[in-house]
Amino acid sequence: MSCALLFLALSVSLVFTGLARSQDLIVNGSFEETSAPLGSYQDLPAGSKVITGWTVILNHIDLVNSLWAASTGRHSLDLEGSACNTSSTDACLGGIAQTFATNPGQNYDVSFDLSGNPYGQPPVKALKVSAAGQSQIFSFDLTGHNVTNMGWTTQHWSFTATSAETTLEFESADMAPNLSGWGPALDNVVVTTMGPRSTASQVPKTTARPPLRPATPPTVAPSPKPAPALSNYLSDAGRIRLLAAAALLYFSPSLYLLFKGKFRPLLSIFPLNLLIAWTGIGWLITWWLAYSAAKRATRDPKPPLPLSPPLAESKFCPRCGSDLTPGARVCVSCGATQRIG
Numbered sequence: 001m002s003c004a005l006l007f008l009a010l011s012v013s014l015v016f017t018g019l020a021r022s023q024d025l026i027v028n029g030s031f032e033e034t035s036a037p038l039g040s041y042q043d044l045p046a047g048s049k050v051i052t053g054w055t056v057i058l059n060h061i062d063l064v065n066s067l068w069a070a071s072t073g074r075h076s077l078d079l080e081g082s083a084c085n086t087s088s089t090d091a092c093l094g095g096i097a098q099t100f101a102t103n104p105g106q107n108y109d110v111s112f113d114l115s116g117n118p119y120g121q122p123p124v125k126a127l128k129v130s131a132a133g134q135s136q137i138f139s140f141d142l143t144g145h146n147v148t149n150m151g152w153t154t155q156h157w158s159f160t161a162t163s164a165e166t167t168l169e170f171e172s173a174d175m176a177p178n179l180s181g182w183g184p185a186l187d188n189v190v191v192t193t194m195g196p197r198s199t200a201s202q203v204p205k206t207t208a209r210p211p212l213r214p215a216t217p218p219t220v221a222p223s224p225k226p227a228p229a230l231s232n233y234l235s236d237a238g239r240i241r242l243l244a245a246a247a248l249l250y251f252s253p254s255l256y257l258l259f260k261g262k263f264r265p266l267l268s269i270f271p272l273n274l275l276i277a278w279t280g281i282g283w284l285i286t287w288w289l290a291y292s293a294a295k296r297a298t299r300d301p302k303p304p305l306p307l308s309p310p311l312a313e314s315k316f317c318p319r320c321g322s323d324l325t326p327g328a329r330v331c332v333s334c335g336a337t338q339r340i341g
Contacts, residue, residue: 025100025108026168027053029189031063031075038065043082046094054096058171060084061094064185068147071113071187078117079127079172080183092181095171100191102132102161107194110157110168113187115150116142120182126173127184132166134159137173140184152187158194250277253290265293 033052036042041064048056051063060081070076077096084092102108108131116125128137138155145151159166168191172183248255254273257266269290276282315324315338322333329338 023192025102025191025193026098026189027100029191030070030072030187031077032073034063034075036063038063040065040067041078041082045081045083051096054098057095057097057169059092059094061096068118068150068185071115071150071152076115076185076187077170078183078185079170080117080174080181082181084181092183093172093174094183095169096186097167097169099165099167101164102166104161104163106161108159108161108166109192109194110159110189111191112155112170112189113152114138114140114155115145115152115185115187116140117182117185118142118146118150122174125184126175127186128171128173129157129169130171131159131168132162150185154188250283253277253283253286256287257290257294260294262294262297265290265297269293 028051031051031054034050035052036044036050041062044050044056044061044063046056046059060083062078062081064070064076064078065074068076079094079096080092081094110129110131112129114127123142125140125142126137127140128135130136136157138157140151140153142151168189170186170189174183251273254266254270257263257269269286272282272289273286277286315326315328316322317324317331317334317336317338319336320331320334322331324331324338330336331338
C-alpha cells in the first residue's frame with residue numbers, strides 16, 4: 001500500500017510541476033541560483049552576472065539571503081545596494097535585467113512579488129518595471145511591516161513584444177532626497193504569454209495599368225477575430241483547479257483500486273495508468289483492467305468455524321485429592337462424602 005501511494009503522489013506532483021512551470025519564460029525568477037558568496041546579504045555592482053540568468057544594471061543592488069524572509073525560497077533582492085550612502089548617492093539606483101525570446105505582437109504577463117527594505121527610509125518604496133519600450137512604476141508602503149513580516153504582495157504588469165527578443169528590467173524608482181540604500185525588494189518573477197498575438201489585416205499593394213473607366217473599389221473581407229485563449233478566462237486559482245481535476249481524471253483507474261482497498265492489483269495497474277492512459281484508448285483499457293482486477297480480487301466471506309463443545313468441569317476430592325467423576329457423591333479412594341452444588 002505504501003509503495004502504491006508513494007508512486008501515485010510522485011506522479012501527480014510531476015504532472016503539476018510540469019504544467020505549472022512549462023509556460024514560465026524567465027530563468028531563475030526567485031534568484032535561488034547564484035555563485036555569489038552569501039552571508040546575510042551581498043552587494044553586487046553593475047554588470048555583475050553572478051545571479052544565474054540576470055545582469056545587474058545601473059548601479060549596485062543587494063542579493064539578500066538571511067537579512068529578511070524572502071517571498072519564495074531563501075533569496076530576494078534589494079534594488080538599492082549597500083554601497084549607497086549619503087555621500088555617494090549615485091550608487092543608489094540599481095536594477096536587474098534578463099533577455100528572453102518573444103514573438104512580435106504577442107502580449108505577455110509579468111508577475112512579481114514586491115516589498116521593501118524595512119531597515120530605513122523612505123517608508124514608501126518605488127520600483128519601475130519595463131520591457132519593449134513600455135514601463136510602469138509600482139510602490140509599496142512598509143508601514144506595519146518588518147524583517148519577519150515583509151508583507152510581500154504579488155503585482156501584475158503586461159506588455160506587447162515588438163521583436164524576437166525582449167529585455168525585462170526592474171529598477172529602483174526612489175527619488176532624491178530619499179536615496180538611502182534601503183530600496184524596493186523584489187522576488188518571484190514569472191513571465192507568461194497572454195493568449196494569441198494580435199494581428200492586423202494587410203492588403204497587398206499591386207501595380208496595375210490605369211483603368212479605362214472608373215473601377216469599383218475592391219471589397220476586402222475583414223480578418224476573423226482570433227478566439228480568446230482559455231487562459232484569459234481563468235485566474236491562477238482556476239488553473240490550479242483545472243489541473244487538479246485533470247490529474248484526478250487521468251489517475252481515476254488507480255484511485256478506484258486504491259479506494260476499493262485492492263492494493264495487490266494496484267501495483268500492476270498503476271504503471272499502465274501512468275504510461276499509456278494519455279492515449280485515450282489506453283485510459284479506457286486501464287479502466288477495464290482495473291475493474292476486472294477488482295472484481296477478481298473480491299471473494300465471498302468464509303463461513304465461521306463451528307464452536308467447540310464446552311469442556312466438562314473437572315473435580316477432585318478435598319480430603320485425598322483424587323479425581324472425581326462428574327456427579328459423584330462419594331470418593332472411591334477415601335470414601336469421603338462429597339458436597340454437591
